[in-house]
Amino acid sequence: MTLNSGASPATVDLTAVIVAMIDGEPCILTVQSGANDRDTLPCGPLQPDHRTLQAGLRSWVEYQTGLRLGYMEQLYTFADRNRAGGDDGPADQDVRPVSVAYLALVHDANPQTGRATAWQPWYDYLPWEDWRTERPPVVDRLLADLGDWRDQAPSAAKRRRRAERLRLTFASGSTPWDEERSLERYELLYGAGQVAEAWHDQGREPPAGILGRSDRSMATDHRRILATAMGRLRGKIKYRPLLFELMPPTFTLLQLQRTAEALSGTRLHKQNFRRLVERQQLVEATGQHETRTGGRPAQLMRFRPAVTLERPAPGLGIKAGGRSTRRA
């Protein structure tokens, strides 16, 4: 049983979801694609001179956008055959597109980028994910359409299954909103034909009112990759000090909280957030104060890098959402 025998050729694309905070909003770096008006994530093929996947991605991003990436982690590898379908032209049947997606975080947030790149708020692409101020209006419309989709299930069993998935991902009934399930939500929407990509992938034109038809859409499966990144990041800030990869060198605790909220798409209790951060000793005071807070000046804090090495799992054990999940 040898390895690599009879393998079909494949090309490996590296794709990056690069996140930065700009004016308090989580933004991703996008590249305007030429053909249609849909944005793409920075990406490029793995090349022979790339020592590792990470190195390859770094060099592509630096080449395409001039950006030096900081924190980086692998997200997922996609290789579904239908990826290449859709209206981007006929796919090469012999070469399967394999794409390895990475999540990267940068502090810089220099809004003006070179070439055809731009920072876009990530909620432009996944508007149902932002619950910071209110239940997003689009959710109401979606829930109505998804209700129809559920009722049109071909069998009673499937109807039940759809109902469960709906309840779990979209917080209907007493189930609380779980901000980490962004990928599940996207995939449910895809399966229900509620995002434009679901139609494009079948070579059809999405009907009016479908998400990403007229408003922000993305090429191929890039919005799915974004949803993956969002879920991963939302989960990971709870147990690793990733937030600080997005913060400037010094910041106030409220800025830190706003960043956590912006990423999670939820609201947090201010005093408890401070308690958490302080207990974990993730930050230390610089001695300076920020006076332009609109109220009492706030201490400027800095990340205490030692924690990375000190404790097993540093991070703010945020428990966003999660009303009563107890037994009846």
Add this chain to the structure above:
Amino acid sequence: MTLNSGASPATVDLTAVIVAMIDGEPCILTVQSGANDRDTLPCGPLQPDHRTLQAGLRSWVEYQTGLRLGYMEQLYTFADRNRAGGDDGPADQDVRPVSVAYLALVHDANPQTGRATAWQPWYDYLPWEDWRTERPPVVDRLLADLGDWRDQAPSAAKRRRRAERLRLTFASGSTPWDEERSLERYELLYGAGQVAEAWHDQGREPPAGILGRSDRSMATDHRRILATAMGRLRGKIKYRPLLFELMPPTFTLLQLQRTAEALSGTRLHKQNFRRLVERQQLVEATGQHETRTGGRPAQLMRFRPAVTLERPAPGLGIKAGGRSTRRA
């Protein structure tokens, strides 16, 4: 900026870490490789007729071992160029080996498998990971050698960094053992030349006493993949009901606990474990009893599949290890 332009060809290997409990031990399915005596994980190239990566892996495993896989999740994608190096013969410089690793769990645990496959206890490959009964003896030897490695660092800064990594991964000093860091431990050992693969990858013969030299070793980077799988599984059973993918249809709470312990490589408090499982309502009594317990008969339980759909994040919130992690 087009995708897939100028890509170098790559072959995509699918590799599976297939875990089953056999006689209370976590075992992985291995394939005896022909050339040298090192075991490999079941794997095979992605082929054009595979619709998805998962489907491809399923079909490879079924073909190689006759096993139908149940639960499955993607682990990581490896593509380091040095992968193909070592004493397996010269690597094809033009084709980069990309391997997508999956974790799969099976209930069956039918010890006799077909062909050249065998179930091997996973601690045979990573013996320093089993802390169920005691601090594994091999850890003492490793700590000594790793101490030398630390002291031989080329600079003071690197020495400090090595010391921190050591403390964090190998629980020296007051830092508690963190069973989830299996991959970090493997990589530290690799970097310190304490596993045979580190030497093989440079085309050198490992000196005596190196882990995996005479005892269990694995082909190419399969042991690294195993370490990845172990860490993932150890982490995930804490918040997802994965344990049940490894259990028979009915089981006692102690059996469930032993499985959790076997995977984590740690011990758990019995009464608290029961409390946890019951509070989460993960299982329900079948009404039957297991009498061959050696003591008072135990209720036979079954998994309550409804939970998968009921709550956001079911799973036993196990807190293994973790003595005092508090502030000084």
Add this chain to the structure above:
DNA sequence: GCCATTAATGCTCAGTTCGAGCATAAGGAG
């Protein structure tokens, strides 16, 4: 049948964490 052994199962208790909110401090705008 009696006893030691082994597990299963029930229960307690103190320390910690969590969610929520009250109260006070310290700036700026008018």
Add this chain to the structure above:
DNA sequence: CTCCTTATGCTCGAACTGAGCATTAATGGC
């Protein structure tokens, strides 16, 4: 000076955790 805004300190009850004691119900010897 007063109001508004944010920072920061503190409290309280509910829930959760870690650790251990106590009781129950089998088994194997005798």
